[in-house]
Amino acid sequence: MSAPEATVQVSFKNRAKTALADRTLKIAIDRTTGTAEAKRAVAVAAFPEFQAARARGRAIKDHVIAHLDHYLEQFERNATASGATVHWASDDAEARAIITRICLDAKAKLVTRSKSMLGEEIGLPHALADAGIERVETDLAEHIIQLAGEAPSHIVWPAMHRTREQVAELFKIAHHPPPAADDPATMVQSARRELRAKFLGADIGISGSNFLVADTGATCTVTNEGNAELTTTPPRIHIVTAGIEKIVPTTAHALSLLRLLVRSATGGELTQYTTFHCGPKRPGDADGPEEMHIVLVDNGRTRMLDNEFREMLRCIRCGACMNHCVVYRQIGGHAYGGTYPGPMGSVLTPVLNGLAGSRDLPNACTMNGRCAEVCPVEIPIPTLLRAWRIRSWRERLEPGSLRVGIGIWAVLARRPGLYRLASRIGVRALRLFGKGGWIARLPLAGGWTAHRDLPRPAGRTFMDQYRAQQAHKEDRP
Amino acid sequence: MSEQPPPHVGLFVTCIVDAIRPCIGFSALQLLEEAGCRVEVPEAQTCCGQPALNSGDEKDAAALARQTIAAFEGFDYVVLPSGSCAGTIVHGYPDLLANDPVWAPRARTLAARTHEITSFLVDVMGFRPKGRRLSATATYHDSCAGLRELGIAAQPRALLAEVEGLEMRGLEGNDVCCGFGGTFCVKYSDISNAIVTEKAEAIERTEADLLLAGDLGCLMNMAGKLNRRGARTRCFHTIEVLAGRADGPAIGEEG
Ligand code: SF4
Secondary structure, three states: OOOOHHHHHOOHHHHHHHHHHOHHHHHHHHHHHHHHHHHHHHHHHOOOOHHHHHHHHHHHHHHHHHOHHHHHHHHHHHHHHOOOEEEEEOOHHHHHHHHHHHHHHOOOOEEEEOOOHHHHHOOHHHHHHHOOOEEEEOOHHHHHHHHHOOOOOOOOOOOOOOOHHHHHHHHHHHOOOOOOOOOHHHHHHHHHHHHHHHHHHOOEEEEOOOEEEOOOOEEEEEEOOOHHHHHHOOOOEEEEEEEHHHEEOOHHHHHHHHHHHHHHHOOOOOOOEEEEEOOOOOOOOOOOOOEEEEEEEOOOHHHHHOOOOHHHHHOOOOOHHHHOOOOHHHHOOHHHOOOOOHHHHHHHHHHHHOOOOOOHHHHOOOOOOHHHHHOOOOOOHHHHHHHHHHHHHHOOOOOHHHHHHHHHHHHHHOOHHHHHHHHHHHHHHHHOOOEOOEEOOOOOOHHHHOOOOEEOOOOOOHHHHHHHHHHHHHHOO | OOOOOOOEEEEOOOHHHHHHOHHHHHHHHHHHHHOOOEEEOOOOOOOOOHHHHHHOOHHHHHHHHHHHHHHHOOOOEEEEOOHHHHHHHHHHHHHHOOOOOOHHHHHHHHHHHEEEHHHHHHHHOOOOOOOOEEEEEEEEOOOHHHHHHHOOOHHHHHHHOOOEEEEEEOOOOOOOOOOOOOOHHHHOHHHHHHHHHHHHHHHHHHOOOEEEEOOHHHHHHHHHHHHHOOOOOEEEEHHHHHOOOOOOOOOOOOO
16 A cells, blocks of 8 residues: 555546646646657567567566566575575565665665665655655656655656656756756756765665566666666665566576567667666675665565466566556546556556555556557556456446446346337437437436537437338338 | 359447447448348347446346357358447457357357458458449548457558548547547546547548548547537548448438
8 A cells, every 4th residue: 555645535536637637737748658659669660570579578477477486586596695685575564664674774864766666666755754764766757756745657757747847847946056947958967966965975775676687686777867876886785676576587588578678668779777786796896785685575466476467467667558548648647546557557556455446447448458559568458457347346346326227238138129129219218308410418428428419319220220121121022 | 253152141230320320230231232241130139248348247248248149140250330349249258258168169159250341341252342432531530449459450441442532631649549438438538538639639630521430439429529529520430431321411410
């Protein structure tokens, strides 16, 4: 339950409404997702083996998921041999406890952090604050949302909900001295200056990991800003947090997935920085942390191994599904109310936060399938969302009005004769509400007619007309 | 060549075509006959079960799947003027009944014989309409289920290219969902409205006379929004144009 409480209490529909009313938000989302979509399209077109790479990526993940325990044990052995300490956390609370304990034992005052969605998932920012530890986010976008007191709204661009103009305003207030101009270069420079002292003064650096390499015990982190390197190298202690599904057998497998990840996320070929960490500093090493801790987090993942959401464990967190989602592009990430937004979040949030509080998410989808079409590891997201709907129906979480409505409709639809009669009557009744060819207001269909007109039925149903024609034909010799 | 008996086709009219716009059903009938099929409209059909399936009500969805399978089992082919209902039979039924030893194979057999109408006409029958004329500009929206579940994109365009005088214009975001999504548009009507508003704006920018698509649900959504906005775009199902019925009333025009 890592989502801030304020967002949990407000319903999805209300959050969506607020987001829809925010035109600046829409501009910000369109800019970022539009660019991402275009760049991905170019990258995929220029990579003729993309489909083959996808199939391979999927196969790698499926193999690892089927042998998760084997590779995790191998990873632990090799990471330990390289001098790192491996910790296991079964849920978010345990992960928080392990990390704060390491920080408190080290008497850490200042922690730098390189963005990781897992850190958000386990509620790390709050845990550090509660432990009285100063936390500095070093990713530029995370720096922005830390200043704004917000949570990430995208898994690749955490601050994508803010326009450049809004960020300039924020920096003017928060940076000392404020940036001299609001062009991107000056603003980045200003953030760099703010963060530099923190990088060097931190006691501990915490980073996520994109891949855990079983045969070397290395963790792999990719960024475009180099902030992860500055977070993980100068401080005395480096803590890596990772979901257990991040495991891959070898470096070659990590690189295969990385090609898919980057192309799907930003349309690039590779990230600017791809760093493998293999244990702490060794005697004779010029730099590096003295201690390295790796916290492997389950938090619902092993549960997914045995249920209908297993395929979701393939996710490599590229964000392509949200960039291509019509719903995400209207409401943005915060409206989803969980750590993970968009289509992948709509599958994951009920796993993490329970279905009862998040049943809207799998429902608020048109099932258009674009997310699955772009997913680099071929996760059938609509099918998984439907699986949540089925569970929700079984657990009677769907509203009574819907259950009754579907029930009555099903009774009719299962009796063709009765159905014919009902549609004949229904069509006649519906025609009463029309003016010209359109119905502008209809009781019980407010959701439709609030925003659009309904075409008035033509008169007689197809079946009635067709039957009359057939009878007419038969009458004639 | 002429030794082959004409294929026996069961036409599934779909519940909203039946209720709202029968003309689409008659266009389908006409085109299938022109293509040389022997067409029948089985009495036992109602709805493919999509509303139940998408609401998570597996039991009712499975009951309707069985009913539909039984109604259409005797035909060489089952054809529907809707990508999303065809997709439900092709992909939904086999999944839904996968654990039913009796019905699973029947679902798979039916799925293999089921086609959306434009893909049936082009891919199975090699049909092209003859002698159609329509002096108009039109744009085409790719409805999601047909496009992604069944790979329908080239077929309607190939058929429309045969209509003399019809000028097709590209639609920005032609493969982006219109926000209909079955019950989605009613349950999350604010979000759906935002999506269809963008779609309507893109359609209006084409300045085409006609909007064409292959699914009445999506068409009703887009046409209803365009009308609410006061746009003059006339909306037809692709096969109404192909059947030469675009001289009649468009969606929402008084017949
Ligand atoms: S579900 Fe697929 S597209 Fe979405 S973030 Fe995960 S890997 Fe990327």
